Structures are given as C-alpha cells and as structure tokens.
Amino acid sequence: VSTDERHAKSNREYEKALALTSDVANGLAIYRECAACHKPEGWGVTTGSVPQIAGQHPNVIIKQLADFRTGNRDSALMIPYASAEVIGGAQAVADVAAYISTLEMSTANGQGPGDDLELGKSVYQENCENCHGASGEGDNKAHVPRLQSQHYKYLLRQFQSIRDGKRRYANEEMVAQIHDFDERQMKAVLDYSSRLLPMEELRAPADWKNPDFN
Numbered sequence: 001v002s003t004d005e006r007h008a009k010s011n012r013e014y015e016k017a018l019a020l021t022s023d024v025a026n027g028l029a030i031y032r033e034c035a036a037c038h039k040p041e042g043w044g045v046t047t048g049s050v051p052q053i054a055g056q057h058p059n060v061i062i063k064q065l066a067d068f069r070t071g072n073r074d075s076a077l078m079i080p081y082a083s084a085e086v087i088g089g090a091q092a093v094a095d096v097a098a099y100i101s102t103l104e105m106s107t108a109n110g111q112g113p114g115d116d117l118e119l120g121k122s123v124y125q126e127n128c129e130n131c132h133g134a135s136g137e138g139d140n141k142a143h144v145p146r147l148q149s150q151h152y153k154y155l156l157r158q159f160q161s162i163r164d165g166k167r168r169y170a171n172e173e174m175v176a177q178i179h180d181f182d183e184r185q186m187k188a189v190l191d192y193s194s195r196l197l198p199m200e201e202l203r204a205p206a207d208w209k210n211p212d213f214n
Contacts, residue, residue, distance in 0.1 A: 057143070
C-alpha cells in the first residue's frame with residue numbers, strides 16, 4: 001500500500017468518525033480492553049512506554065487511532081487492540097475517544113532531569129507554542145495533541161519518530177520545524193513540555209481511582 005493510499009484511508013476514517021455522535025457508555029465498554037496497558041485511569045506509565053491519554057482531545061485520539069489502523073503509525077501492541085476487527089468501525093473509534101477525553105489527568109507524570117529548563121522554555125516558545133499553545137493545551141479542532149503532563153520519555157520517543165519519518169502521517173509543518181533540533185534542544189524542550197500542567201479542573205486528585213472500574 002502506497003503512502004498516499006494510507007493517508008487517504010486514514011483521512012476517510014478520521015472524517016467518518018468525526019461526523020458521528022459519540023456514545024460515551026459504549027466508549028467505556030471498549031476502553032476496558034485498552035485499560036490493560038493504559039490503566040483504568042488512562043495515565044499510562046511514567047517510564048513512557050505507554051502514554052498518558054486521560055484528558056486528551058477526542059479529535060487527537062481519533063486521528064491517532066485512524067493512523068494506527070491504516071499503518072501510518074507502528075506499534076506491535078497498539079495495532080491489534082486498535083483494529084476494526086477488535087473494537088469495531090468508525091463509531092467505536094468516536095466512542096472510545098469521547099470516553100478517554102473525560103478521564104481526569106495525573107500530574108505525577110514522568111519528567112526529565114530538569115537541568116536545562118530555561119533553554120527548553122525558549123525553544124518551546126519559539127517553535128512549539130504557536131500550535132500546541134502557551135501551556136501545552138493543544139487544539140481539539142486542529143487535532144493538535146495536549147502535551148500537558150505527558151511522560152517525558154514518551155515525548156522523547158515520539159519526537160524522534162516524527163523527526164526521523166517513522167510516523168508516516170505526522171504534521172508536515174512540525175517535521176520541518178524540528179528537523180534541525182540538536183540533542184540538547186530536543187531534550188530540553190521535551191523536559192519543559194512534560195512539566196506543563198493542565199487546568200485545575202482537568203487534574204485528578206493524587207489518589208484518584210477511576211470509579212467506572214470499581
């Protein structure tokens with residue numbers, strides 16, 4: 001399958017899911033399978049092997065699921081779980097994305113060493129703020145991910161995948177923007193990004209447990 005065909009297929013599924021009315025209750029039923037890796041709270045793990053997805057914009061989740069399902073993103077773990085055969089079609093994608101977006105976010109995420117945050121802030125403000133927002137809040141309509149409280153090591157891995165062309169349907173502007181970052185700039189800006197916090201109303205108490213899993 002050519003790159004153009006993958007992109008077109010991903011776009012079709014994305015647009016189809018966006019046009020549907022989501023069913024959060026069905027989204028919970030689907031998410032019970034996802035929780036094996038992403039945890040009931042959607043917080044992932046601080047090592048960054050699994051991202052925090054709680055509170056992520058639904059349109060971002062839809063876009064990423066569409067990319068996994070059409071081969072634009074690689075993950076031996078995610079692809080089987082995200083497939084239409086396992087969770088269903090575009091309606092299932094819309095439903096689970098809606099549910100995930102309602103989960104409260106942990107602010108106890110994995111962070112970097114914290115020794116180059118001034119550089120990280122300046123790189124962020126110059127290169128990232130325009131799309132991801134001043135506090136990393138992202139943009140649902142433009143399917144720009146929320147970076148707030150995301151695990152540093154996950155951000156690092158995804159940055160490298162986007163820069164190196166391994167995420168095949170990444171935003172072209174971002175690819176061009178980050179292409180020439182050196183190692184120090186990359187680590188500093190992602191460490192800074194991992195420390196950006198969501199609004200108070202999106203944050204979970206430290207000991208919060210997802211009541212849907214009780």
